Amino acid sequence: MDETFDPYRKWLGIAPEEQPAHHYRLLGLALFESDPDVISNAADARMAHVKRFQTGQHADLSQEILNRLAAAKVCLLRPDSKAEYDRHLQASVESQAQAVVSSPPRAVPVPPPAAPPVGSDAPTVAPPPPQVAVKPSAAYRRRRRKTPWPAVWGIIVLLAILGLAALAMLARP
Numbered sequence: 001m002d003e004t005f006d007p008y009r010k011w012l013g014i015a016p017e018e019q020p021a022h023h024y025r026l027l028g029l030a031l032f033e034s035d036p037d038v039i040s041n042a043a044d045a046r047m048a049h050v051k052r053f054q055t056g057q058h059a060d061l062s063q064e065i066l067n068r069l070a071a072a073k074v075c076l077l078r079p080d081s082k083a084e085y086d087r088h089l090q091a092s093v094e095s096q097a098q099a100v101v102s103s104p105p106r107a108v109p110v111p112p113p114a115a116p117p118v119g120s121d122a123p124t125v126a127p128p129p130p131q132v133a134v135k136p137s138a139a140y141r142r143r144r145r146k147t148p149w150p151a152v153w154g155i156i157v158l159l160a161i162l163g164l165a166a167l168a169m170l171a172r173p
Contacts, residue, residue, distance in 0.1 A: 011049065026046075028042055
C-alpha cells in the first residue's frame with residue numbers, strides 16, 4: 001500500500017497542516033456550528049462521499065475515516081457532549097492564537113507582478129479563473145435517459161395514425 005497516500009487531503013480536502021482535524025473541519029462545517037440539521041446533513045454527505053472508497057485500494061482507511069465522521073456527528077449532535085467539546089476546542093483555539101501573537105512575524109515571499117508584453121501599452125489583467133466542468137451524477141443521467149421515451153412513443157403513434165389515414169384515402173374509390 002502507498003504510505004504517502006493522505007485520505008484526509010485526497011477525499012475530504014483537509015490539508016496536512018490542519019491535521020488532525022477537529023470535528024467541525026472533519027465535517028466541513030463552520031467553527032462552532034450550532035444547527036443540528038446542518039451538522040447532520042454535512043455528516044451524512046461526508047459519509048456518503050467516503051463510502052464510495054470502501055471497495056477500493058484504501059478500504060481500511062475509508063472505514064477509519066467513516067468511524068471518525070460518525071463519532072464527530074454523534075458528539076456534535078448531543079448537546080452535552082457538544083458543549084464540552086466546544087469548551088475544549090475554544091481553549092485550544094485561544095492558545096493557538098496566543099502562540100501566533102507572541103511569535104515574531106515571518107517574511108512571506110511575494111512574486112513580482114507580471115510584466116506587460118513588449119510593445120504593448122495595454123495594462124496587465126489577470127486571466128480569468130479556469131472553468132471546471134461538472135460531471136452530472138449517475139442518478140441525473142438515468143433520469144435524463146428516461147425522459148425521451150414518451151416523446152418517441154408519441155411520434156410512433158402519430159406516424160401510425162397518419163399511415164392509417166393515408167391507407168384509408170388510397171382505399172377510397
